[in-house]
Amino acid sequence: MERHLTLRERIVDFVKEAIIKGSLKPGERVPEPELAEWFGISRTPIREAFRELEAHGFITFTPRKGAIVSPITDKDVRDFYAIKGLLEGYAARMACQKLTEGDIKRMEELNEQMTKCAEKNEVKNFFKLDNQFHDVFLKVCGNDKLYNLIHTIVQQFERFRRTSLSLPGRMQSSVKQHYEIIDAFRKKDMALVEKLVKANAEKGGELLAQEILKEKS
Structure with missing residues (x-):
């Protein structure tokens, strides 16, 4: 049974x-009074939600405007995806010899579900499944500190990842890259799997960075 969402x-x-x-849009005020009126609630739950949104990189608090949509630059995007690619690539390399056939089949099942999400343009569900896909090898890598570090960084930049996945064709290309990663895991090719996981991150970052530059020009 699906859990009902809390108000926050x-x-x-x-x-x-x-x-x-x-x-x-970036730099635009997130209207606290209007949200309170829309949901028919006091401002307390709104402020609790804002704290979470700030922690995940969606909004920033400024002295005069209050909560605004955080600015996003191509450099921010490239920096994040470079870190993500390096850390996840290393984790994939460490997990390569440890993954069981059951783990690999689980990744295949998740990627099949992502294929269906891509066909229906369901970015939100695709994003959740993508997290689960990466979690399979991150949990197996054997380094809890690395696992926690990656999760902290990825959570802070959720906005980048979801925005990147919403770009035309990105979900489909990600699914294709995932199948290549699965194949490399099955072959126990440590160098290749590290390269492919890193490339998967870099592709998402480059597409989003180009989109940001296009909007500025």
Whole structure:
């Protein structure tokens, strides 16, 4: 049975979707009074939701405007994806000899579900499945500190990843890259799997960075 979202979670989801879809643009104020009126609530749950949104890189607090949509630059994107690629690539290399056939089949199942999400353009569900896909080898790598570090960084930049996945063709290309990663894991090719996982991150970052530059020009 699917768990009902709390009020805070509903507000967080609402604002995230508005930012990712471009209804709220970088530098624009996130209207606290209007949100309170829309949801028919006091401002306390709104402020709790804002703290979570700030922690995940969606909004920033400024002295005069209050909560605004965090600015996003191509350099920010490239820097994040470079770190993500290096850390996840190393984790994949460490997990390569440890993954069982059951782990690999689980990754295949998740990628099949992602294929269906890509066909229906379901970015939110694709994002959740993508996290689970990467978690399979991250948990097996045997380094808890690395696992926690990657999760902390990835959580802080959720906005980048979801925005990148929403770009035309990105979900489909990610699925294709995942199948190549699965094949490399099955062959126990440590060098190749590290290269492919790193490339998967870099591809998402480059597409988003180019989109940001295009919007500025």
